[in-house]
Amino acid sequence: MREFDIAIVGAGLAGSLAALALSDSGRSVALIAPPARAADGRTTALMDQSIAFLKTLGLWDDIAPQAAALETMQILDGTARLLRAPPVAFRSGEVGLNAFGYNIPNAPFIEALDARIAANGNIVRVANGVTVASSFENGVELVLDDGERVLARLVVGADGRKSKIRESAGIGVRTWSYPQAALVLNFSHDRPHGNVSTEFHTESGPFTQVPLPGRRSSLVWVLPPREATRLCGLSESALGQAVETRMQSMLGKVTVEGGAQNFPLSGMTADRFGKGRVALVGEAAHAFPPIGAQGLNLSLRDIMALKDLLQTAEPTAYDGIGDRFDRKRQADIRSRTLSVDLLNRSLLSDFLPVQFLRSAGLHLLSALGPLRSIVMREGIEPGGSFKAFRDTLRERVARKQA
Template sequence: MSKSGHSNVQDVVVVGGGPSGRIAAIGLARLGLSVTLVAPVSDPPDGRTTALWQQSISFLEKIGVWSDLSQSTAPLAKMRMVDATGGLIRAPEVVFDSSDLELSEFGFNILNDKLNKTLEEKCGSEKTLTTIPEQAVSIETSPDHIQVKTTSGVSIRARLAVAADGRKSMVRDAAGIDVKTWTYPQVAVVLNVEHRLPHNSISTEFHTKTGPFTLVPLPGNMSSIVCVETSEGAAGLCAMQPEELERELERRAHSILGSYKLASEVKSFPLSGMNASRLVGERIALIGEAAHVFPPIGAQGLNLSLRDIIDLTAVVEGGRLRNTDPGDRAILQSYENKRTRDIATRTNVVDILNRSLLTPFLPVQAARGLGLYVVDRIAPLKRFLMREGMAPASGFRRPG
């Protein structure tokens, strides 16, 4: 029935079939642990993309995934921020250049469809990893193991359960972990376009009154677009005919990439945020959107989830060297201690930046403009913020 057998207690069961769940399952299996992944079949592709920073890429290299992804990515060598709010006080344009950190790029952008397919294939080739393509329907804990049951009645017992089942996590609920949620008066319109002019590996983020309008490079003369709008504005964009929408997107981008042609369906997603009150329960660890959710600003989402996985695998590996149960309370507490500050900091920074775009209050506009001016003029501060954006508090450097 499985590569490693379900009659005995597994080391780890990972619940959730998105990128976070699959990467966690591969990473833990690479430690030599017996891992079962409970992962429903992936949703149809929706055209969304993910920007991966260098720390994330290094981990994907470590677990043998990056080489199969790299040819389908576009490098992100520069990040340009432009104030298009039209306010009385405007922030200066700021360009973050990876060469200032002696890097050839900050990271790479990839279609989620390609990322998901590659991860599914890699999960199928891991010797100590078994995938059950079903939904988890119940979870029970006991002092020495945790038990997960699937839709077809398959039962998996494991010493540790990793909750990677998203913002409505059943595993998190079973652990009795509360969440704080909030909403924004915004909707993200997401699509991909072909354009006449090359992007030159530059990601451009226009700060507008309704939120960021971001162009992120894809291979060739293509880019992904995330346009944050009001509900009414998003509905208006989604209702446009293709030619009309192409012209409107070019106008909003100030024609920096020339004319556009749609290359994917247009999708929209209401913006919201969520933080779990705790990251661990009895024999349970939360990662990814089971632990934290915030708007698509600064490409922090999956990269924050990857840092969850990096820290979780590190503490589990340390425990394994000491012959410690991966679900041991001390192991889980160590994981929570490592992650709490990073998650809180990222959540607050993204929330403050997003809300600062929505307010007409002049002192807030002035503070944002002054902050960007100072960052642009003080080179050491600028380099520090670039490093923090990729790998918080690590001083991370990866040769170009």
């Protein structure tokens, strides 16, 4: 039986990033997952805090050539409802940043991660799935699908929504679904996007264009499932025309690249995010619609929190890390999940008071710079607005004392 200090189960973006992040902890690390990956044409928007974390892992230089800066994020009301909201533009310069973050295609992101992991002598890659995990006093025993048994003092479950690690730890989940599907594709266009991401709020959900390098963008279009299926079945030229019409030809002629993918929308949160010697990260812990660029950013904060816990723990102390991790992640995960859910449901609601509140909120954001700044900082980094306020006070006090 092989033994490791830490075993990460699942080698998607969250699991691979967790393995790299924990590989410099002085502990032995195994990354356990089958080698095959499905082709992924999606992109991921990472905010400034997440980009800074990638830099600490030495990954950013590998990924940057494939990424596009998000300098402006604008919201446009694309509904035909009685109560419509004004346009709202969030500019990174308002909070002292060159960009809020960057949009990165998943395929080259995963390739860069795989290459870094293969070259990292502190990570042992185990190309098998896990069938069951059993907790004992001295660790967690993992039974692999080839019959091998592995003992780990700490197990990080990064094995997705149907997590075997979560199930084996006896952690329940709350799930829900939406009457929506996400149509995901990449496209080229005649006009430059100027590093501006545009989100149209429609009656069926958001239609979000996000820049890619050059005159290219990615799209997440939330629709009724039947409509998403219909559009997926169109020729690329017909689908490009539908996209161009929906975004009012803002970027000129649209040419769809490589077809579209269609995903039903649902949500899930684990009842707890850690237990004993088990910690859950990424979609093993939380999943929600691709709205507001929160998914992988939230997963990276899971990894940052776990890394911090391990840095402050004794090298041989693993028992109870899962419980401490759970307490540390509750507020962030619950609040982000609730905010994304409320935003999505507000777009679907025909109830006039709900439409009024959404419209009034966007009016305030459009008119009040300080409020817009708070929202921007919180979107980039939880607690960011409080930190900025605290730093401003310190600077003022220092100037007065000088």
